[in-house]
Amino acid sequence: MEKILLSPGPVALSPAVREQLGRHMTHHRSKEIKQALSRLQSSFQKIFKTKEHIYILNSSGTGAMEAALTNTLSPKDEVLVISAGKFGQRWKELALAYKLTPHEIKAPWGEAVNVSEVKEKLKSHPQIKAVLVQACETSTAVNHPIKELASLTKNLSQTLLIVDAISALMMMDLDMDDYGIDILIGGSQKSFALPTGMSFLSLSKKAQEFQKTSSLPVYYFDLTKELKSNQKGETAFSANVSFIRALDASLQEYLKQGFSEIRKKAKTLAQATEEFSKHLNLKLFSSAPSLTVTAISMPENIDGNQVKKFMEEQNIIVGGGQDILRGKIVRFGHIGHIQFKDYATALNVFGKALQKQQPEIYTEELLKTAQKKTEEILNK
């Protein structure tokens, strides 16, 4: 039986993607793939809102995060990590792994970073070479204020803004050129509705200047070498032919519908989740909620892990809390190929899971009205 996958990555594959993934193999230097790569450039430039080149890497999202650092920075460079969840921590770990010198601004999990704190830090530490941040901190369902952060670094020629938008691309306004984002990063297993295994990034003119003097070691993720191959319509190493076809098909589909449609759908799912939670007197965890994923705080007497387990037994996969949030939140993703009727089912089963632990609070009657409200939103 097919499961209803509502985690914020990996996500349910679209039929077009599945079809492409099952096709025969072809050589990566074939005409078909050259043409697909060229279409991908222009599709991606529309998503990133940039005129710059888009690099397509064979790796999960973290590979592109690594490439962003290793292609622009040098050992001991000072960087500013914005840390407000699991993925913020990853920036710090990466920076330490490459012997960079990280400063850190922490925001409580569930909250977005305070822009004036970043402004002060950059003022008192002008030697900081890059600010590392998530657009959506998927672990807490928080969006950081990227446009405002970009306005701080835009006119600083010595400081880059590097944005992990792996779960935020297409779900958030991230106009790379207009905002002045220096490196924007995406991954295949989130809004693009592919399996995990491909990542994307683009470098602003400022980041390209950094590239010239960067001395961190690179080999597989050498973007200079990659660009040379890309300019010939090829990739530096063997390309993932199946993924290129699937991505090309899915982006063509999004382009046809208009990119705003996919965000509109996520918005409806987020609203339905919020409405359902409100009726059950549950609070959203994030104070700056994303469209990618909604995190619902579990009340004192409810164990989120048991909720997740109960749902899994009914073939519904949602995200739980990681680290200090284990058992404390349940996360519903709004990306990938989600059917509204499956989503309604998932919310109802979620209600049942709460009822199992606290039947006197989550009564049949309460669940019924919550269900009715959300179905009104989903059926609109």
Ligand SMILES: *Cc1c(COP(=O)(O)O)cnc(C)c1O
């Ligand atoms: C999913 C995700 C990643 C990527 O992690 P991988 O496991 O390497 O694909 C990175 N950052 C954010 C914010 C994510 O949501």
